Amino acid sequence: MSAAKEPIPAKPKSRVPPLDQMHAPQSFIQRATSSMVKARYPVVAIFFLTLIALCAVFASHLAPKDPNRVEIFLRLNPPLSYNEQGQLESVLGTDAAGRDVLSRLVYGARISFFVGLAAVGFGGGAGTILGLTAGYLGGRVDDLIMRLADIQLAYPFILFAIMMLTILGEGVLNLVLVLGIGQWVTYARIARAETLVQREREYVEAVRALGATEWRIMLRTIMPNILTPLIVIASFNVAGVILSEASLSFLGLGVPERVPTWGAMLANSRTELLGGSWWLAAFPGLAIMFTVVSLNILGDWMRDFLDPRLRGSGQGL
């Protein structure tokens, strides 16, 4: 170490670190943490997302009131309103039925989070497997899967969603299904492209020579090597799905009326807008925006950290 501390005059700056630092072993988590702290924004994003996640999980403990309790005497109270005893009645106001906005927001986090993660998990999982199969097997299977993808791309998603949800009826799982189906194409295309590259590599050849079955080669050998770009896309995708979920709830599709969602709160705010009840529209929208912006920031960071090649490729940006 002492040798490295000796002043070396006018050494040109090099991207390659000095030999002694090059071998400094750092775990994945260490590198991730230090890169995150250096970028600053992701730390804030993680903090906010943790907060929302806590709201989603412990909604029944955190919400000041029952989100569905109708108190008609308390209708359209503005934020920070007090009752006769001088106690704070509602922090973020009440809606046209006297329901507490803050409590509904806290419960609304549940749907956004669950639907966002589940739809990306479902769509991403299915898309990855289909893309992997198409890329690895090629031929007719490839043609079939990729033509299906083309058809779906020609189908405006919102039309598809309106149609499926009107037909399937309301329900959180239907929403997850429809939003998941909306996502698989992206994953399938990328998984396929990556698989086409990987399947020609020597290590795949080696595993095949050892007598591994096709399924084993696909799932155990190739899949781990194509996951990085897919994970990066998934992180942006959760943000996109949360926005889509809000749009569909806004249109009154997907989730039953009694379940509070951010999108449905915005839909209900429409009728009170002309009366100037700004809090009904402002807070759910801000909740969506901060959640989505945090996910996008996290996605940005994850892309730079895991796979800088994707920068500027248009994926997720």
Place this chain on the structure above:
Amino acid sequence: MHKYIIRRLLLTVVVVFGVTLLTFLSIHMAGDPTIFYISERASKEERLAARQRLGFDRPLHIQYLDFVINLARGDTGTSLQHRVPAFDVVMERMPATLELTIGGFLLSTIVAFPIGVLAATRRGTMTDGTLMLGAMLGQSMPSFWLGLMFILFFAVTLRWMPVSGHVPFIKPLLEGDAGLALSNLPEAIRYLLMPMVAVSVYSISRNSRLIRSAVLEVLRQDYVVTARAKGLNERAVMMRHAIRNALIPIVTVLALQFAFLLNGVIVTETVFSWPGVGRLVFDAVSKRDVPLVMTAVVLLSFLFVGANLVADLMYGFLDPRIRLE
């Protein structure tokens, strides 16, 4: 090149067929559409008669083939709710949707360009940071929420803008009444302004980030270094060498955005009570108006696929290195 275009057009037709088949099957999966067009207390005989009259008693594949053959003849059938040709019902509403989509597209392109280029040339400065933070926020807002906020702020509080409504511009133009279209124009723009901005904020943000990274990518190239080395001023380097080449990836993405905008437009139409196809399709699906749904889906997916085709063709046009075979 011609071969490529013909092949792509054929593929478009195949894809639109796939879309219609999918739509057809799913709308019939939901059960017999007849029940939406008879009274609740109709007897079994009445129901069967209505079913026969509407043609829903035929086997599904016959119904679908019938639809396809009629479509090829240019006949899209009669809307069950409106009792006029489905094509006319959709075309009545299409101009309003196009106004919003085209307006949003133009706005997002015009605004995103200077933002992206400015951020790229000032990379790492405060300007860059502020613009990109704004873009990040803009990309994270639901467009319909932005619409609600605009109504609240500009229409309800400040009273500068109308809350909702629509003055037609494209429609009189299509009907050949250019005079009416022109006299409508100022009012049309006034009504279009809020929905248009709401719809395009997402695209502006996304596009300006893409344009920034495309320009940065080009600025790294050797020919830009060469241009600087031969003493060109920064303006000439940017205009003549950098931006021209950065256009290639940008144009592709822009054309793809057009299709994407259409999704946002359908939701935004609800916020501003905009008389477009979005609401129409919504009602048609819930009333199981099969001919109307099918017609709307065919027309919208042609628009969608058309925009993507234009994107692909532009790509080859802008970059002669890319041979389209």
